[in-house]
Amino acid sequence: MISLPSAWPAVGPRPATLWRRLTRNAGAAAGLVLLGGIAAVAVVSAAYVPHDPYAIAVERRFQPPSAVHPFGTDDLGRDVASRVMVGARISLAVAGVVLLVASGVGVPLGVVAGYRGGLVDEALMRACDIFLAFPSFLLAMAIVAALGSSMANAVLAVGLAWWPRYARLMRGQVLALVHLPYVEAARALGAGEARVLARHLLPNCLAPLLVQLATDAGNAILITASLSFVGLGAKPPMPEWGFMVAQGRQFLLTAWWVPIAPGLAIGATVAAFMFVGDALRDLLDPRLRGRRA
Numbered sequence: 001m002i003s004l005p006s007a008w009p010a011v012g013p014r015p016a017t018l019w020r021r022l023t024r025n026a027g028a029a030a031g032l033v034l035l036g037g038i039a040a041v042a043v044v045s046a047a048y049v050p051h052d053p054y055a056i057a058v059e060r061r062f063q064p065p066s067a068v069h070p071f072g073t074d075d076l077g078r079d080v081a082s083r084v085m086v087g088a089r090i091s092l093a094v095a096g097v098v099l100l101v102a103s104g105v106g107v108p109l110g111v112v113a114g115y116r117g118g119l120v121d122e123a124l125m126r127a128c129d130i131f132l133a134f135p136s137f138l139l140a141m142a143i144v145a146a147l148g149s150s151m152a153n154a155v156l157a158v159g160l161a162w163w164p165r166y167a168r169l170m171r172g173q174v175l176a177l178v179h180l181p182y183v184e185a186a187r188a189l190g191a192g193e194a195r196v197l198a199r200h201l202l203p204n205c206l207a208p209l210l211v212q213l214a215t216d217a218g219n220a221i222l223i224t225a226s227l228s229f230v231g232l233g234a235k236p237p238m239p240e241w242g243f244m245v246a247q248g249r250q251f252l253l254t255a256w257w258v259p260i261a262p263g264l265a266i267g268a269t270v271a272a273f274m275f276v277g278d279a280l281r282d283l284l285d286p287r288l289r290g291r292r293a
Contacts, residue, residue: 018283018284022276028275028276031271034272038269042088043089045086051069051081052079053078053086053239054078057076059077062251062258071084071257071261080244084244088265088269090238090239091225098155098224100159101155101159101162102166103166105159105167106167106168106170109163109170110171114170114175114178115201125171128167129164136161137161137223141227143161144157144227144232145232158220158223162216165212169209174201183200186199208284211277215277222266225243228240228243229246241263241265245259248260
């Protein structure tokens with residue numbers, strides 16, 4: 001009886017081993033701690049914030065950071081710290097939805113293109129080329145302009161602009177695996193296409209996909225915040241970080257805390273995801289593991 005590997009062994013360590021290695025990596029540990037703190041703030045903000053993030057109180061506008069208002073107040077007297085806390089929940093949800101849309105479209109198409117080949121592969125890759133011919137931010141702006149300016153459309157636009165990178169990634173992985181002996185053995189034993197794809201190909205493509213998702217999570221927050229910054233995303237009074245920076249930039253010299261607080265939140269979240277993504281790449285790429293050994 002031929003034993004057929006079905007998951008992680010072909011490409012990297014098992015999840016438990018990977019987690020132990022991640023926690024021992026200084027950059028990954030810092031990123032995980034930072035992400036854990038941001039996630040905790042997002043969860044807590046659903047039940048508690050120090051002040052109503054939407055309450056307008058012009059009598060306390062532009063108050064500097066203090067014990068009562070750690071990040072000060074904005075031009076409408078709203079507590080910036082409370083708005084940043086609520087914004088954490090929004091930004092993490094944005095990252096999740098963007099990656100779900102991009103990978104949900106790109107991964108199946110890339111797997112089909114790599115496995116089928118021929119005209120199917122050619123058609124799907126030329127469609128990817130069309131999308132990749134435009135900078136992703138400009139393409140996302142065009143999609144939002146066509147659909148209408150809103151936060152939901154901005155998230156959808158970024159996901160649709162990013163699907164080709166996942167399609168190309170998965171196509172390359174499937175092409176590298178589809179003719180390996182264990183896949184041929186599965187076919188010889190009578191496994192159908194669906195079983196070969198689901199049990200023998202997709203699990204062995206998880207490592208590069210995981211690295212891509214971790215790296216893109218921070219970029220998703222950044223590009224969606226950029227769309228809000230140019231007026232194509234969040235609308236008042238939503239406390240989305242990019243929109244808060246856009247609203248507060250005119251007060252940078254007089255009330256610096258208004259744009260700086262959400263800007264630092266964006267930077268910290270993006271950096272945390274980048275730390276984790278880089279560490280995952282180092283741990284899962286055999287060439288990098290051998291070079292650092």
